[in-house]
Amino acid sequence: MEQIDITITVIDREGVAHELTVPTDMGMNLMEVCNGNELGVEGTCGGMALCASCQCYVESNHKLHEPSDDELNMLDQTFFVQDNSRLGCQIKMTNDLDGLVVRIAPKGE
Amino acid sequence: MSIIINHPFYAHLQPIMIETDILIIGAGPVGLFTVFEAGLLKLKCHIIDVLPEPGGQLTEVYPKKPIYDIPGFPSVLAGDLVHNLMKQIEPFKPGFTLGEKVEQLEQLSDCKFIITTSKGTQVKAPCVFIAAGLGCFEPKRPPISNIRDFEDKGIDYVIREPEKYRNKTVVISGGGDSALDWTIFLADVAKKVTMVHRRDSFRGHLDSVEKVMDLAKRGVIDVITEAEIVGVAGSDALETVTIKKNSGESFDIVAENWMPLYGLSPMLGPIAEWGLNLDKKSILVDTRDYSTNIKGIYAIGDINEYEGKLKLILCGFHETTIAVQSAFAICYPDKKRQFKYTTVAGVEGF
Numbered sequence: 001m002e003q004i005d006i007t008i009t010v011i012d013r014e015g016v017a018h019e020l021t022v023p024t025d026m027g028m029n030l031m032e033v034c035n036g037n038e039l040g041v042e043g044t045c046g047g048m049a050l051c052a053s054c055q056c057y058v059e060s061n062h063k064l065h066e067p068s069d070d071e072l073n074m075l076d077q078t079f080f081v082q083d084n085s086r087l088g089c090q091i092k093m094t095n096d097l098d099g100l101v102v103r104i105a106p107k108g109e
Numbered sequence: 110m111s112i113i114i115n116h117p118f119y120a121h122l123q124p125i126m127i128e129t130d131i132l133i134i135g136a137g138p139v140g141l142f143t144v145f146e147a148g149l150l151k152l153k154c155h156i157i158d159v160l161p162e163p164g165g166q167l168t169e170v171y172p173k174k175p176i177y178d179i180p181g182f183p184s185v186l187a188g189d190l191v192h193n194l195m196k197q198i199e200p201f202k203p204g205f206t207l208g209e210k211v212e213q214l215e216q217l218s219d220c221k222f223i224i225t226t227s228k229g230t231q232v233k234a235p236c237v238f239i240a241a242g243l244g245c246f247e248p249k250r251p252p253i254s255n256i257r258d259f260e261d262k263g264i265d266y267v268i269r270e271p272e273k274y275r276n277k278t279v280v281i282s283g284g285g286d287s288a289l290d291w292t293i294f295l296a297d298v299a300k301k302v303t304m305v306h307r308r309d310s311f312r313g314h315l316d317s318v319e320k321v322m323d324l325a326k327r328g329v330i331d332v333i334t335e336a337e338i339v340g341v342a343g344s345d346a347l348e349t350v351t352i353k354k355n356s357g358e359s360f361d362i363v364a365e366n367w368m369p370l371y372g373l374s375p376m377l378g379p380i381a382e383w384g385l386n387l388d389k390k391s392i393l394v395d396t397r398d399y400s401t402n403i404k405g406i407y408a409i410g411d412i413n414e415y416e417g418k419l420k421l422i423l424c425g426f427h428e429t430t431i432a433v434q435s436a437f438a439i440c441y442p443d444k445k446r447q448f449k450y451t452t453v454a455g456v457e458g459f
Contacts, residue, residue, distance in 0.1 A: 044243055044375055044390075046420065064270060069312075076284030076312055077372035079252050085228060097113065108249060 006098040011059070012039050013104055022093050030056065030088035032104065041104060047089035052078035054088035055105035062100050064091060080105050125231075127204060129155040130440050131433070132224055132234035134380070136274050137165025139410030139425030140240035141194040141345035146433045148201030150447050152440055153459065155204035157211055157224065159245045164191035166242060178423060183290050192424075200458025206230050210245055214383045220405060234314050236436040238429065239392060239401075239408045243375035249281075249368050253341055263347025264367050274299045278363050279281055280350055281307065282338050289317040291370065301332040303362060305352060341367065377412075388414045399428045399434035405439055407432045 004024055010033070011017045022033050034041035047052035049070040058064060063064035064086065067075070070090060071090045075081050085105065091097075131147050133140045136158035144154045151287075162168050164187075172188035179185055182184060185193075209226035209414040210276040214237070215220055224232050246264030250256060256264065268274075274295055281292050289311060292304045304321065311318045323334040339359065340351030351368050377390050386393040386402045391414035394400060399407050409432055410425030434446060 042389075045170075048171065062332070073285065073312060074372075077249065078309070079249075081307060106252070108252060 002097050003072075006093065006095060006100075006104070008033070008093075008097060008100040010034055010037070010039055010056075010105040011101070013106060024093050024095050024097075026093075028093045030054070030090075030091040030093065033093060034088055034104065039104060043089060045089075046081060049074050049090055050098055051089050052108065054089060055080070055085055056088050056102040057082055057105060058084045058086055058100070060099060060101040062097055079108050112367045119143045126223075127155055127206075127232045129153045129204065129232070129234045130159070131155075131236045131238055131436055132222065133203075133238045133240055134224070135240035135242055135412075136160070136163040136205070136207065137240060137242050137308065137315050137410065138194055138422050139165060139429055140165070140238070141191070141198055141407065142426050143238055143240060143429040143433065144198040144203040145194075146200050146430045146437070148162060148198065148458065149449055149451070150433055150437045150457070151459075152433065152437060153203075154201070155206070155234070157209060157226060157230075157232065159210040160227075161208040163195060163207065163455075164188070172238060176422070178421065180423060200456055202459050206232070210378070212379050214449075216403075216405075218287065218310045222405060223419060235440050237404055237406045238432065238436070239380060239406065239412055240410045240425070240429070241377075241380065242411045244380070244412065245375070246373035246388060247376045249369075249371040251338065251371065255340065256291065256341060259341050259343060259367075262341065262345065263365060264369070266369060268368055268370075271295060271298055274366055276300045277365045279303070279366040279368065280305060280338070280362065280364040280407040281368050281370060283368075283372075284308070284312060285370065285372060286313045286317060287437045288420075289313045289321050289373075291368065293317060293320050293324065296324050301331070302329075303364070305333045305336055307335070307337050307355075309334045316334070324376070324392065338367065338369070360364040360431060397431075399432040400435060405436075407436065 005021045007021055009017050010018050025082050031043040035043050042053040043054045071087050075085055130152040133143050133154055136156045147154050156276050160169055167187035168191055177184055185224045209228045209230055211224055211227040212227050221233055221235050221370040222237050268291055275298050277299050278301045279299045280303045281288055284306055295302050324330045328401045335355040336352050338350045339353045342349050350363040350364045351361050392408035392412055394408050394413045394415055396415045399409050401408050407427040411420045
């Protein structure tokens with residue numbers, strides 16, 4: 001597959017917007033991208049939708065895949081959840097997410 | 110595996126003191142493999158874990174998931190890896206104390222450590238290996254500034270004795286099965302149960318959801334949806350909670366008890382209070398031997414932090430192999446360092 005980098009914007013907890021160039025051929029998810037760019041996302045559970053430390057709000061109009069039961073269960077057990085809340089670890093970086101804008105949710109504790 | 114302290118023979122006695130060379134906190138893959146590497150150096154190990162089964166996350170969270178980065182195994186199920194590790198360490202007869210949480214650490218004048226668990230089990234050892242992974246899982250605390258003031262004074266994160274709520278006005282919040290199940294159960298016990306939920310629908314067993322809806326329809330309980338609890342108040346114990354609807358309006362309701370049931374989140378727990386150098390939820394180590402700032406205490410696997418750290422099982426295996434060499438020098442300061450190839454010497458158990 002032809003390698004295509006996409007550009008996404010991640011707004012950190014201080015409100016600073018970071019424009020990031022992200023490869024789509026590495027199977028990375030949003031939690032890993034935030035983690036690699038040291039944006040204060042812990043990803044404690046290693047990406048298994050078990051801790052919600054990578055909760056973010058999707059602020060652009062991108063049509064993301066529907067959350068799995070595991071993701072919805074975790075969102076039901078976390079705080080600061082909004083209608084546009086998603087777990088970063090469940091959002092795989094694909095070409096159609098070019099231009100995605102997300103805001104990192106506040107920390108639970 | 111024998112769980113020494115829980116053996117019925119000892120039931121009438123005070124908790125005994127277990128003595129060993131290396132006390133391992135955490136029975137995950139790295140904690141288990143420590144027994145093997147220590148065993149090669151004739152060091153005995155005792156493992157404590159808060160979970161009732163060995164294996165840590167591998168057993169508890171993803172036993173059926175394949176792991177692809179264990180050298181020599183193109184793919185191995187997490188549960189199988191734990192099973193194999195248990196088999197690999199069997200010759201070294203480790204002791205296990207399972208289902209108990211490590212609480213206290215004390216250092217004696219001879220530099221040995223005594224660890225005490227939540228059930229009073231005590232283990233004495235010259236070396237402590239912290240292989241606690243993400244830490245222990247503790248209930249999530251809602252982000253309300255004065256919530257701690259009412260813990261055990263009306264706010265309970267875990268329901269231990271349902272009778273405590275008899276004839277009380279209670280509020281339950283959360284979305285999972287546990288919140289639904291307790292709402293149903295306490296409907297018959299408490300004077301009044303109000304359930305608060307963030308969304309307008311519930312996830313959970315269909316049967317439980319239907320029961321809760323039926324109780325609400327018959328007026329036995331109150332269900333407030335699309336809302337969350339944002340404040341708590343009371344003069345000494347909890348008296349009211351403030352509910353904020355997603356639409357913006359907020360109001361107070363009477364609550365002698367509030368049980369926020371939002372599941373568990375990994376925390377370092379009591380280990381954070383032991384005077385170890387920490388970086389957020391991780392323990393800082395010297396990569397020469399994965400020792401902490403307290404001589405005799407090592408941190409291995411996901412719980413440690415150093416420059417270039419990768420949270421991988423295979424890195425934890427390496428870390429503990431190096432660390433037991435250093436531990437040997439503490440256990441036997443006068444003996445020469447040992448190093449054996451198992452291909453030459455085989456594995457000689459205890």
